[in-house]
Amino acid sequence: MGKWGFMNQKEMVEALAFFGLEEIDSKVYMGLLQTGPVSVGTLSAKLDIDRGKTYRALTRLRNMGVVTTTFSNPTLCSAISPTEAMNTILERKQDEITTMKNLSQKIVQDISIIARNNEVQELSSFVIIQGRSNIYSRISKLLQKASGVIYIVAPAEDLMRMYHTSIPERIHLLKEDGAQIRILTEVAKENELSFIDRLNPSEIRLGKLPSKSRMIVEENKQLIMSGALSASMDLNDEGDSVMHTNSAEMVSNMFSLCTLVEQIKASPSHDHSESQKSEGCMMGYKSIYCESLKQKDQTASLATDVQKRHVDLVNDLVDPICVISNASEILSKRLCKFVDDETRSYFEMISRAAAKTKTLVDELRNERILAE
Numbered sequence: 001m002g003k004w005g006f007m008n009q010k011e012m013v014e015a016l017a018f019f020g021l022e023e024i025d026s027k028v029y030m031g032l033l034q035t036g037p038v039s040v041g042t043l044s045a046k047l048d049i050d051r052g053k054t055y056r057a058l059t060r061l062r063n064m065g066v067v068t069t070t071f072s073n074p075t076l077c078s079a080i081s082p083t084e085a086m087n088t089i090l091e092r093k094q095d096e097i098t099t100m101k102n103l104s105q106k107i108v109q110d111i112s113i114i115a116r117n118n119e120v121q122e123l124s125s126f127v128i129i130q131g132r133s134n135i136y137s138r139i140s141k142l143l144q145k146a147s148g149v150i151y152i153v154a155p156a157e158d159l160m161r162m163y164h165t166s167i168p169e170r171i172h173l174l175k176e177d178g179a180q181i182r183i184l185t186e187v188a189k190e191n192e193l194s195f196i197d198r199l200n201p202s203e204i205r206l207g208k209l210p211s212k213s214r215m216i217v218e219e220n221k222q223l224i225m226s227g228a229l230s231a232s233m234d235l236n237d238e239g240d241s242v243m244h245t246n247s248a249e250m251v252s253n254m255f256s257l258c259t260l261v262e263q264i265k266a267s268p269s270h271d272h273s274e275s276q277k278s279e280g281c282m283m284g285y286k287s288i289y290c291e292s293l294k295q296k297d298q299t300a301s302l303a304t305d306v307q308k309r310h311v312d313l314v315n316d317l318v319d320p321i322c323v324i325s326n327a328s329e330i331l332s333k334r335l336c337k338f339v340d341d342e343t344r345s346y347f348e349m350i351s352r353a354a355a356k357t358k359t360l361v362d363e364l365r366n367e368r369i370l371a372e
Contacts, residue, residue, distance in 0.1 A: 032079035039074040124247040132240040143170035151258040154214035
């Protein structure tokens, strides 16, 4: 935001992307608002945009109903008011959603008729999703059908982007159905934490993340995992990609890892005194709870049992992680010549994720040794 709380031009372009305007469309539309009725040539020169690109942007804007043109020679272009433009786009989107809902019912009915009636054993699947808007849609779909315990592990900027999607609503409905949504993240500023708190999860825990990547895992069911994320707040970033799988072994390992990290961050060796807490969220690890899940006092015997369980979980994770890493390396070497670039990048993503997980497990083992 600008000095007085207004969006700057870059933020306006990112905001208009939600309404279907490409970057060049946004620049042309805002340029027309500033210049008033003008010819294509004059507009192209003022905005320093190629004439052909300007024509194509004006055509898209005219089809969206936010720009008008005259039949004069030369043709003059005008932008309709922002209020009317946003209402026009919203009405069009609402009509599209209504049409899609009506069609979806018919499609489901027809597909059900030709679908196989016999039950088949569910096989492990691996899907690569490209594009940030598609990824958040997939996460929302996962949460819509989820139950039990769900971990969301992501950097602060990714959680802040999620706030502008349907994900907060999914979290709210999940909590009403008795599910638990636990967020593990790392924040640098207090205002980031207050923003993340608007997602209203069951629990938030803070600590050092091994990398700026995201992971959403539902107990015993499915896993969404990505590589490193860019800090851009653009919800239409096409450079973002994730892997979505229902592999029982991968889901179990990642869920166990999240559980272990959560328990270690809550263990007595990571607790802070009141004076330490006042120094801010960057002083080591600190746990933040929503009101409904405040930490209760633990007896000494329970603390001992928890510590022993930590050690067992860390040791149990070593072999499965090595299996995943070695299997990925072998498959990559044997199949590299026969697969496309997308599948090859998937193998590389698994290898990187396994390496990061190994590093995290080693850190957890060292932390436990130091704590003892």
